Amino acid sequence: MGKHKRERRKPHKDNPTGLPSIKDFEKNAEDFDDEDQDGALQRMIEQLGSPNVEDKLSGLQTLESMCTNVELALQAAKEGVARIAGPLLVDDNNLVRAASASALRNIANNGGSEACRLLLENDIMTPLAALLQRHYASWQPKPKEKGKTDDEKETFIQAITLLWTLCENDENAIKYSNEGHLISILIKCLDITSHSLDINVIAAQCMLTLSEDNPLAISELKKFEGPLLSLLKFTTDKESDLSSVTLLKTLAAGLLMNITNTEVDSSIVSCQVALTLAETLSNDHRKLLNTISSSIPVDTNSLTSESEKKLSDIKRYISAQQQALEILANLCSEDQQDASESDLDDSDPAEDDSEFVDDEMSNDKFYTSTLPIELTEVFASQKIVDKIWEKTILPAENVRQILSENPESKDVLKQVHILRCRAFLCLNNLISSLDVDGLGGVDNLYRMWVEIGKVVFKEANPNDIELLESATAAMRAALQKLVEIHADVFSQLKMIDVHVMLNGEQQCSNPNVRVNLVRILGNLALAFTSTDTANGRELVKLLSEFLLNACTTESEVWVIAETLDALMDVYTEDETNELAAQVELVDKLRLIAPILNAKIRQQKKKLGDNFLVVSTVRTNLIRFIKYKGAQLAKLK
Structure with a gap:
């Protein structure tokens, strides 16, 4: 529980062509009043419908430039521009096809999921598929003439x-x-002998998305498994191609995992993939950014051609590392059991009078790796955990400042942020899957827990939900592992440290982060139950009272359920009976039970994937109250 599978994300792409007009076009939505916007849009639409090639190109370049702005991209999609620009994808003139693909790409990329939905509603796939089938089904690129743009290639990349x-x-x-x-x-x-690296890369990027959980695409890819394995060994002597080769090999690794995820015995391929990903993660992104920062001008927005090339290389390296972390996270993820809505029917859980048993706590636990031994050996030999941890560390503050001040380089900071978040999510899955030795030992795991805590409670912007969610997931997994092995490392924690965590939970607006935080607090309380010290007992009481109070103030029923589950974990053992009596645990849980049931009735239809935890906790709570109540009665 708590592992993260890949979610589709809006891709972060640079403009892959050299088509004119975008770079110098800096008009934003606020520069026009409504009449100007409507007039400009209408003039552009008239140009798109013109039989004249120059008019079409002018209209498409205007559309492309306008749609670098998010608001205008979405407006263009809402106005149904795709109905006019879409058919130009199959225009007789290749320049028109290229400009149409570029403009529509801007609408989709900058307008987001809503713009994509509207483009599809306006049947953009019909001309797009026709373009690819008609011109690229048996495409054999011609050698590029010196000094000329390869329009056929640029059209393909944009499409x-x-x-x-x-x-x-x-x-x-x-x-x-x-x-x-x-x-x-x-x-x-993907044929590296027939196509250039940029064609190989964009095709692999698209295929990776297209083949995820897609049996038809996977069956086609399986025919290409041999060449994909060969791509993992692809090398180049050209320094200028190194970043592209790294990205291509990483994407090939992802495609192989999409194939092997459907097979029973995939450990051999997984090991080859892991070796490739370790190589990708070996590049020190902070050192690369430090190098480029010294060549970024402070008095002008323009970069030299050499600096632009270096920056493009760094972006490709970081993109490859983002992908590598995502693949590694999926290597270590487990499918969660689907919940059924019938688990939350209107029956009274109190009717089930069987003795409380917390299955998770009562089962024997074996703290060994859940991954194949061959894969754990690769992780150890390649120091993959250390390489992932390095991606959670930000570049130096002065480097970030320089990069943020130049429009040409500030986008790379967004990539670094995504890289960091994916590193934390990847750590979450690895910590859950590897044994403690595979994570560098108890002291190293505790150090990571403390360092992640500094990110969560001191460094992160409270509104940076992506970072908070990923970091708290990793922090939760690390603490869970330490508690499972009864690591004696928490004695140095003080009351003030715990108060910082309590304040963090109270201030968080996101329910996913709150769940991670209450689980962290519950595991801390569980760890302190085994320390026979006055400080430990006081911390358990403090944490327990906080969690009990959170159940009465929390708005989301599934967060309440997770909080109650954490409390039941803390007080499962009979040795905790005296502490349970001191915090009036059973009496307070009896008051919380009807609150839980009322919120279940209110929120039942929107629980989605949280059905299982809510229904399980609902049943276990009644059993727990009955069982623990009987135990506490013996103390009187």
């Missing part, structure tokens, strides 16, 4: 980037891609 964005944001795009057999076109573009 595939558009397809990738649509698939990331809307499942219907995957369905249409299957119907158009687009995966077979993409697979051909």
Whole structure:
């Protein structure tokens, strides 16, 4: 429980072409009044419908430039621009096809999931699929003429980037891609002997999204498993190609995992994938950023061509590392059992008078790795846990400041933020899956727990939910592991440290983060129950009273359920009876039970994936109250 599977995310992409007009176009939505926006949009639509090629190109370049702005991209999607620009994807003129793909890509990428939904409603997939089938099904690129732009190639890159964005944001795009057999076109573009690296990379990026949980795409990919394995060993002597090769190999590793996730025995491939990912993570992103920061001008927005190339390389390295962390996290994830709504029917859980048994606490636990031994050996030999931890550490503050002040470089800081969040999520899964030795020992695990705590309670912006959710997940997993092995490392914690955590839980607006925090507090209380000291007992009482009070003030029923589950974990053993009596545990739980039931009735239809925990806690609470009440009665 608590492991994270991959979620579709809006991709972060640079403009992959050199088409003109975007870079110098800096008009934002606030620069126009409503009449100007409507007038500009209408003029652009008239140009798109013109039979004149120059008019079409002018309209498409205007559309592309306008849609670098989020509001205008969404407005263009709402106005149904795709109905006019979409058919231009199959225009007779290749320049028009390229400009149309680029403009539509901007709408999808900057307009987000809503824009993608509208594009699909306006049937963008029909001309997009037709473009790929008509011009690229048996594409053999011609050698590029010196000094000329390869328009056919640029059109392909823009079209595939558009397809990738649509698939990331809307499942219907995957369905249409299957119907158009687009995966077979993409697979051909992985051939490193026929296509350039940028074609290989964009095709692999799109395929990775398209093949996730998609049996039809996976069956096509399986035919290409041998070449994918060969890509893991791909090397280059060109320093200028190193970042692209690293990204391509990482994407190939992801494609292999999409295939092998459907197979029973996949440990051999998993080990080869892990070795590739370790190589990807070996690049020190902080050192790379430190190097580029010294060449970024402070008095101008423009970068030299050499600096632009270095920055592009760094972005590719970081993209590869983001992907590597995601693949590693999935390597160590487990499928969660689906919950059934019938678990929350209107029957009274009090009717079940069987003796309380906390299955999780009563089962024997074996604190060994849940991963194949071959994979854990790769993790150990490659020091993968250490490499992941390094990705949680920010570049130096002065480097971040320099990067943030230049428009050309500040986007890389967004990449670093995503990298950091994925590193914490990856750590969460690894900590849950590896034994303590595989994590560097008790002291190293405790050190990570403390350092993550500093991020959560001192460093993170309270509104940075992505970072808080990922970091608290990793912090929760580390503490859970330490408690499971009864690690004697918590004696140095003081009351003031605990108060910092309590304040953090109270101030958090996100329920996912609150759940992680109450689980952390519950595990801390559980750890202190085994320390026979006055300080330990006082901390257990403080934490217990806080959690009991949280149950009466919390608005989300599934957060209440998680909090109650944490409390029941703390007081399962009979040795805690005296402490339970001192905090009036049973009496307070009897008051909380009807609150839980009332909120279940109110929120039952929106619980979704949280059905299981809520229904289980609802049943266990009544059993626990009955069992613990009988135990406490013996103390009187």
